[in-house]
Amino acid sequence: MSTRRPPRAAALLAPWLLAAGPALAVLTPLAPGAPGQPEKPPPPWVYAGLPQQQPPATRFALVPLDGQTVLRVEAERSYGNLLHPLPGTAAGRLSWRWRVDRALPAADLRSKAGDDTALKVCAMFELPRERVPFVERQLLRLAESRLGEPLPNATLCYVWDNTQPAGSVLPNAYSRRLRFITLGGAVGTWQAVSRDLAADFMQAFGDEAAAAPALRAIALGADADNTGGHSLGYIDALRLEPPAR
Numbered sequence: 001m002s003t004r005r006p007p008r009a010a011a012l013l014a015p016w017l018l019a020a021g022p023a024l025a026v027l028t029p030l031a032p033g034a035p036g037q038p039e040k041p042p043p044p045w046v047y048a049g050l051p052q053q054q055p056p057a058t059r060f061a062l063v064p065l066d067g068q069t070v071l072r073v074e075a076e077r078s079y080g081n082l083l084h085p086l087p088g089t090a091a092g093r094l095s096w097r098w099r100v101d102r103a104l105p106a107a108d109l110r111s112k113a114g115d116d117t118a119l120k121v122c123a124m125f126e127l128p129r130e131r132v133p134f135v136e137r138q139l140l141r142l143a144e145s146r147l148g149e150p151l152p153n154a155t156l157c158y159v160w161d162n163t164q165p166a167g168s169v170l171p172n173a174y175s176r177r178l179r180f181i182t183l184g185g186a187v188g189t190w191q192a193v194s195r196d197l198a199a200d201f202m203q204a205f206g207d208e209a210a211a212a213p214a215l216r217a218i219a220l221g222a223d224a225d226n227t228g229g230h231s232l233g234y235i236d237a238l239r240l241e242p243p244a245r
Contacts, residue, residue: 001097001241002043004143006015007109007129009058014137015104020135021049025076027220029067030042030060030061030062030227031062031105033057033153038057038058038059038060038080039059039060039061040242041060041082043130044083044084044085045083045084046082046084046085047060047080047081047082047083048080048081048082048083048219049079049080049081053079054079055078055079055225056076056077056078056237057078057079057080057082058073058074058075058078058079058082058221058222058223059073059074059075059076059078059080060073060082060220061071063200063234066232068233068236070235070236071220071234071235071236072232072233072234073119073220073221073231073232073233073234074086074222074230074231074232074233075116075118075222075223075225075231076113076224076229076230076231077224077225077230078223078224078225078230079221079223079224079225079227079239080221080222081122081219081220081221082219082220082221082222083217083218083219084172084217084218084219085216085217086215086216086217086218086240087214087215087216087228088126088214088215089214089215090214090215090242090243091123091197091198091201091212091213091214091215091238091243092240092241092242092243092244093194093195093196093199093235093239093240093241093244094121094123094194094195094197094199094218094239094240095192095193095194095195095238095241096121096192096193096235096237096238096239096243097190097191097192097193097235097236097237098119098121098160098185098190098191098193098233098234098235099188099189099190099233099234099236100118100160100185100187100188100231100232100233100234101134101183101187101232101233101234102187102189102230102231102232102233103118103160103162103187103231104117104227104229104231105119105229106223106227106228106229106232107158107161107163107172107227107229109126109159109161109164109172109173109180109182110127110170110173111173112173113226113227114173114226114227114228115172115174115184115224115226115229116223116224116225116229116231117157117159117160117161117221117223117225117232118160118222118224118231118232118233119121119159119160119194119221119222119233119235120157120159120219120220120221121157121193121209121214121218121219121220121235121238122155122156122157122158122218122220122221123139123155123197123201123215123218123219124154124155124212124215124216124217124218124219125152125153125154125155125201125213125214125215125216126152126153126213126214126215126216127150127152127154127205127206127208127209127213127228128153128213129153131153131208131209132153132154132177132208133208135236136175136177137174139175140167142222152160152177152217153177154177154179154200154201154205154209154213155179155207155219156178156179156180156181156197156200156205157178157179157180158180158181158183158185158193158195159180159181159182160183160185160191161180161183161184162184162185162186162187162231163184164184165182165184166181166182166183166184167181167182168181168182169203170182172226178184179205181195181200181203181204190236197212197215197244198211198212199212200214203239217240218240220235
């Protein structure tokens with residue numbers, strides 16, 4: 001993880017929107033990976049998969065679409081995320097546009113067998129470990145001992161989902177350290193999203209914190225490893241703005 005100081009002005013998380021203030025990072029065209037490996041994002045973006053991953057990697061590429069350069073995200077029985085470290089950054093307002101052209105009909109976030117999503121935008125938070133319930137703390141420590149690296153204590157994912165009522169808050173079927181907010185949408189239609197990260201954190205994790213902690217990272221992804229499906233979506237205009245004063 002990078003330790004450089006976070007910017008005070010709006011943060012640019014992708015090249016297709018010129019945000020006000022200094023840029024945090026520009027996602028330049030992705031470089032081809034080795035055969036069978038994911039394309040390589042430019043630093044400070046990193047590809048994040050599963051430990052000893054068996055499913056194929058979700059594919060990411062910058063492509064032209066509707067006169068814009070957008071991030072194409074395709075999952076085919078696969079798993080993967082693009083992750084941008086943001087240590088210590090205040091939880092402000094996160095906005096983006098997204099569109100799904102091919103959904104996952106078998107996806108059902110309420111079950112392990114259906115735990116897939118055609119598109120997701122996630123915020124990882126620096127929730128103090130002591131705020132995590134005891135049993136879940138032990139599970140995190142066990143997982144970290146196997147991985148050899150620290151794990152986030154709280155992750156909130158906005159998921160494109162047209163099966164649950166928009167705004168539903170759901171715990172992940174595998175771990176309550178990850179919770180979802182569903183955002184409905186029509187296939188093939190761009191949807192503009194703007195979310196108050198601090199308010200949404202409190203809605204999802206308010207049982208564990210009195211206030212929203214700082215961010216740890218932002219992640220983008222899609223997965224279809226549990227359902228064995230095939231999804232295709234696009235993300236555009238991703239922007240993080242500081243909290244309103």
